[in-house]
Amino acid sequence: MKNPSESLIRRLILGAFLLASLGAESVYAASPSELHIKPDGKFFATNVVVIQKAGTSNFFSRVTWGNNVYVRVTVLAQKDTAITKAHGEPATANDIKEKDILDVEGRLSSGEGVLIINASRIRDTSLQVESKTISGTVASVSPESSLLVLSNTNFGPATTVTLATSTIIQKGVRVIDLRDIHQGDRVPSAVGNYDYSKNVFSASLIEVHQDKSIFVPRNFEGKLKSISATTLPATLEVAVGNADYTVYLAEGASVLNNRKKPASLTRFIVGDTVRFYGGIRQTNFSEIDAEIVRDLDF
Known part of the structure; x- marks a missing residue:
């Protein structure tokens, strides 16, 4: 008695020969299929073209050679x-x-003259866009095109990262703009979808490395531009170099004169040179919470 699988293989070969001899209708262009059927009914094929879909899980397909x-x-x-x-x-x-x-792996199912496969594994080679999280270093930035180029170990030194209007860029606790990103910035994490066919990463969330050392409290010195009150709490506007800072003095802050003696804010005059000690706020780099302020002009 003939093995059913061997008989099916013979019919398959004969059918392929007749189709090659008589011609057949044109099918969707694909690379030639590779087909393996073992005597125990195990099936493996590559480049199986889906012609029609029935329901959600039945695929009428073809293996093709030319x-x-x-x-x-x-x-x-x-x-x-x-x-x-x-x-x-x-x-x-x-x-x-x-x-x-x-690409399909599985076993032959019952069917006279028709290949029916109960699939154990299906790999859809047409689905080239996948969810990914990558990291790397910014090689270039093009705000006008809403993209940057990221050098990374996942996809190489020149991966194009595109940003939508909904893309969130976070640096520390701040949400920033693409124009705030610069060449050489480190990106610990970028979440989105990578298109393997185009080498393009569409980002939904980008985290840019934030140097935490800038938040360490230190001394600042500049010219007083304004003062909100003559008693604590108070807010000062101070020009330090080319930057303007809003300086917040809480109820317990120390107010001193140039001899480091206690003083009153009533003596502080716009234009005075002031020195203050405090830390830049992580939420706003132009705001400082100061513990000590000195007026060096009296």
Whole structure:
């Protein structure tokens, strides 16, 4: 008695020969398929073209050799079928569309003269966009084009990162603009979707490294531009070099004169040179919480 699988293989070879001899309707262009069927019914094929989808998990497909030689294959996705995108991200049967190209593993099911496959694994090579988290160093920035180029170990030294209007860029606790990113900035994490076919990463969230040393309290010195009150708490506007800072003095802050003796804010005059000790706020780099302020002009 002939092995059913051997008989099926013979019919498959004969069908392919007849199709090659008589011609067949043109099918969706794909690379030639590679097909393996073992005596125990194990099935493996590459470049399986989905022609039609029935429901959510039945795929009427073809394995092809050139434009005019093909064999019909029905691929059945079960609940336990492992379905992935081209580069390994998990997918579902709903993600598979007509004209997608599949790699299929499974077993032959019953069917007279028709290849029906109960699939154990399906890899959809047409699904080239996958969710990724990458990190790297900014190589260049183009705010006018809403993109930057990121050098990273995942996809190479020149990965284009595109930003949508909804993309969030975070640096420390601040949300910043693309124009605040500069060449050489480190990006510990960028979350989004990578398109392998275009080498383009569409970012939804970008985290830019924030140097925490700038928040360490230190001395500042500049010219007093304004003062909100003559008693604590009070707010001072001070020009330090080319930057203007809003300096917040809490109820317990120390107010001193140039001899480091206690003084009153009533003696502080716009234009005086003041020195203050405090830390820049992480939420706003132009704001400082000061513990001590001295007027060096009296």
